[in-house]
Amino acid sequence: xxxxxxxxxxxxxxxxxxxxxxxxxxxxxxxxxxxxxxxxxxxxxxxxxxxxxxxxxxxxxxxxxxxxxxxxxxxxxxxxxxxxxxxxxxxxxxxxxxxxxxxxxxxxxxxxxxxxxxxxxxxxxxxxxxxxxxxxxxxxxxxxxxxxxxxxxxxxxxxxxxxxxxxxxxxxxxxxxxxxxxxxxxxxxxxxxxxxxxxxxxxxxxxxxxxxxxxxxxxxxxxxxxxxxxxxxxxxxxxxxxxxxxxxxxxxxxxxxxxxxxxxxxxxxxxxxxxxxxxxxxxxxxxxxxxxxxxxxxxxxxxxxxxxxxxxxxxxxxxxxxxxxxxxxxxxxxxxxxxxxxxxxxxxxxxxxxxxxxxxxxxxxxxxxxxxxxxxxxxxxxxxxxxxxxxxxxxxxxxxxxxxxxxxxxxxxxxxxxxxxxxxxxxxxxxxxxxxxxxxxxxxxxxxxxxxxxxxxxxxxxxxxxxxxxxxxxxxxxxxxxxxxxxxxxxxxxxxxxxxxxxxxxxxxxxxxxxxxxxxxxxxxxxxxxxxxxxxxxxxxxxxxxxxxxxxxxxxxxxxxxxxxxxxxxxxxxxxxxxxxxxxxxxxxxxxxxxxxxxxxxxxxxxxxxxxxxxxxxxxxx
Amino acid sequence: xxxxxxxxxxxxxxxxxxxxxxxxxxxxxxxxxxxxxxxxxxxxxxxxxxxxxxxxxxxxxxxxxxxxxxxxxxxxxxxxxxxxxxxxxxxxxxxxxxxxxxxxxxxxxxxxxxxxxxxxxxxxxxxxxxxxxxxxxxxxxxxxxxxxxxxxxxxxxxxxxxxxxxxxxxxxxxxxxxxxxxxx
Numbered sequence: 001x002x003x004x005x006x007x008x009x010x011x012x013x014x015x016x017x018x019x020x021x022x023x024x025x026x027x028x029x030x031x032x033x034x035x036x037x038x039x040x041x042x043x044x045x046x047x048x049x050x051x052x053x054x055x056x057x058x059x060x061x062x063x064x065x066x067x068x069x070x071x072x073x074x075x076x077x078x079x080x081x082x083x084x085x086x087x088x089x090x091x092x093x094x095x096x097x098x099x100x101x102x103x104x105x106x107x108x109x110x111x112x113x114x115x116x117x118x119x120x121x122x123x124x125x126x127x128x129x130x131x132x133x134x135x136x137x138x139x140x141x142x143x144x145x146x147x148x149x150x151x152x153x154x155x156x157x158x159x160x161x162x163x164x165x166x167x168x169x170x171x172x173x174x175x176x177x178x179x180x181x182x183x184x185x186x187x188x189x190x191x192x193x194x195x196x197x198x199x200x201x202x203x204x205x206x207x208x209x210x211x212x213x214x215x216x217x218x219x220x221x222x223x224x225x226x227x228x229x230x231x232x233x234x235x236x237x238x239x240x241x242x243x244x245x246x247x248x249x250x251x252x253x254x255x256x257x258x259x260x261x262x263x264x265x266x267x268x269x270x271x272x273x274x275x276x277x278x279x280x281x282x283x284x285x286x287x288x289x290x291x292x293x294x295x296x297x298x299x300x301x302x303x304x305x306x307x308x309x310x311x312x313x314x315x316x317x318x319x320x321x322x323x324x325x326x327x328x329x330x331x332x333x334x335x336x337x338x339x340x341x342x343x344x345x346x347x348x349x350x351x352x353x354x355x356x357x358x359x360x361x362x363x364x365x366x367x368x369x370x371x372x373x374x375x376x377x378x379x380x381x382x383x384x385x386x387x388x389x390x391x392x393x394x395x396x397x398x399x400x401x402x403x404x405x406x407x408x409x410x411x412x413x414x415x416x417x418x419x420x421x422x423x424x425x426x427x428x429x430x431x432x433x434x435x436x437x438x439x440x441x442x443x444x445x446x447x448x449x450x451x452x453x454x455x456x457x458x459x460x461x462x463x464x465x466x467x468x469x470x471x472x473x474x475x476x477x478x479x480x481x482x483x484x485x486x487x488x489x490x491x492x493x494x495x496x497x498x499x500x501x502x503x504x505x506x507x508x509x510x511x512x513x514x515x516x517x518x519x520x521x522x523x524x525x526x527x528x529x530x531x532x533x534x535x536x537x538x539x540x541x542x543x544x545x546x547x548x549x550x551x552x553x554x555x556x557x558x559x560x561x562x563x564x565x566x567x568x569x570x571x572x573x574x575x576x577x578x579x580x581x582x583x584x585x586x587x588x589x590x591x592x593x594x595x596x597x598x599x600x601x602x603x604x605x606x607x608x609x610x611x612x613x614x615x616x617x618x619x620x621x622x
Numbered sequence: 623x624x625x626x627x628x629x630x631x632x633x634x635x636x637x638x639x640x641x642x643x644x645x646x647x648x649x650x651x652x653x654x655x656x657x658x659x660x661x662x663x664x665x666x667x668x669x670x671x672x673x674x675x676x677x678x679x680x681x682x683x684x685x686x687x688x689x690x691x692x693x694x695x696x697x698x699x700x701x702x703x704x705x706x707x708x709x710x711x712x713x714x715x716x717x718x719x720x721x722x723x724x725x726x727x728x729x730x731x732x733x734x735x736x737x738x739x740x741x742x743x744x745x746x747x748x749x750x751x752x753x754x755x756x757x758x759x760x761x762x763x764x765x766x767x768x769x770x771x772x773x774x775x776x777x778x779x780x781x782x783x784x785x786x787x788x789x790x791x792x793x794x795x796x797x798x799x800x801x802x803x804x805x806x
Contacts, residue, residue, distance in 0.1 A: 019673075150672075150673075179672050180669075180672065223660050315805070316805035319801070320801075320802065320805065323798055323801060376669075379669065379672075380669060380672035380673065381672070382672070382673035391663060391664050391669065392669060393663060393667075418690045418693075419690075420668060420687045420690070421687050421690050421691065422684070422687035422688070422691070478683075480668070480683055481668040481669070481683065481686075542675075543675045546674055546675045546678065547675065590676075593675055593676040593677045594677070596677040597677045597680065599677070600675070600677035600680065600681035601685075603678075604666050604678075604682060605685070607662075607665040608641065608662050608665070608666060608689070611658075611662045611664065611665040611666075612642070612643045612658055612661060612662065613643070
């Protein structure tokens, strides 16, 4: 057998190849894509040089789709088929969306998440969001001249599990490899903190088109540690527009209007709001479909008074976040403003009064999230040989628990726990001879299940009949680095087990997504086979490299038999890689992954020890 | 390298203190704990393994979750005390055995009266004062707990002190709730 060539640990054998990785800010109003070029995070504009993509999708008869400015142009004329602010519907049912009665869409109430009936058929918010992401993916692929290796997608920090899962599904549906879901304020903190080499406690105040987040972070020697986060996943610039529309309806004494007129008034309201940022008053004029002309003027004072309660709504969560972090206003060294809605002067004023300091506005509030996401994507894709000089420690925004007798919530993972996290708790049976147990995972801060968000239900069956209280059911919650939950339940005496990756039920199963993805690629490229082979080869080769350098660095952690078992699997994968059967490559890769599980665990443990001592494992006393 | 493969390397068999290279004691240098935590995170966090093989990503997630849980426990004085007692085989039995000294219970009633009054009057300043008082009582109990655990090694006494601290923690949570009702 030929001698294997082994490179130094930490150095890849092939010349270092940059992977194409992007950060995507999937916003309520606008979306952006950014990448890191020669070490500098950069927004990727469209062919006309525009950075922002309006998050608007229009469905056409016959299956065509328009996204962005093209869709925006028709939002009033074809309001029924032109979906704006779809982010507000992600992971949400009809009853969860405020002002839904004023919206021009034909909603279909599906279990878990609402859907919208358009001229091109019934669409889930996941599919609508995927259309926006597809346009950004294509923009990036054109700009970077090749397929993307991966993307970091940002989500509001206060998004719950259902909203996060929906976002991840949308990205998968758009053909993106999701490297990570990243919280928007955390992304902003990276961009701000790295640019300014900040140290100390910072608050990120992020008021977007439809969501509000406040995060408190400790920045110290390259570690971005989120101490607490709070917010309101249904509060944003849209609500200020809504107030202006109501004001216009009242002031002009208008009767109830058609959906298209309502949509147009929203557009006018946004224009007036933006004008008020720089001027003392702004015109609010519109010609309704009835021919009637609305001619109003609004001044700053009136605007402030009709929206003051919305500004106030940001302060409660801000106080909560500070309390959860165990800090006072004086401890905060700077407040970074993020999101277009923070341009409003009365928001700026409220924040500076609350924190008793001027907020930091030196980064473009529309772009900072995408730029931070691009920086994180660059690290996660492995483009920085040392893994980057900084580290993010983020938290889960809302507590996770399960339903117990009487509809009460037993909290298992408290809010603001650092992720990834895993916790287990024991439960028992309620009745004699009970052989099944229903596990209901919920998210929220309230004591009653009915006041929390239901995430998933599943059953553990096959519990041996015992007297009430004798069975020992261990329920384990695991939250990954994306903030996504999976739950396992196990009866301890028999080992009977049941588990579920928590998925919102909105009518799209994994296999649905896979099918839709396959269809879209078949139409777009017509060569699914080649793509699958290419993907499995890239993954397989990467795995061979990874295992080889692991063996080179840490083979001392293996016995001779263990090592030869791994090498056999390695050889099988190499053989498969020289062929053209993507299934064989996939199978061999999976087998090698399984064969190295224990090795990986030992190496992780060795990493922990090295981190503490700075010495090599051989010298450690055990 | 036989020792590297023995059971002591298994994550679940090492206690929270060992993970961070600390002596199992109530008194600990917070800075040293924080530094060890950050150094470990920097080498095992899932962000370091996002492009690695599946086995590495799984191991990274499990280990990071384990280290996060250990850090969370040691950071909090109450949790640390409770955990140390568990290591010494003392079942604190918080849920069932809550017979507390009469003067302590009397003080609890007083604290709750002040809390309810402040909440009724929506008096944030009074709540803040109450919290400051509570902090002081907590500090005193923590000092006594350090003495009971690290010097006297009187675990029965320590269990009583941990229980008292848990009572105060509950009042603390109620102060938070009172603040929250005021925010609304």
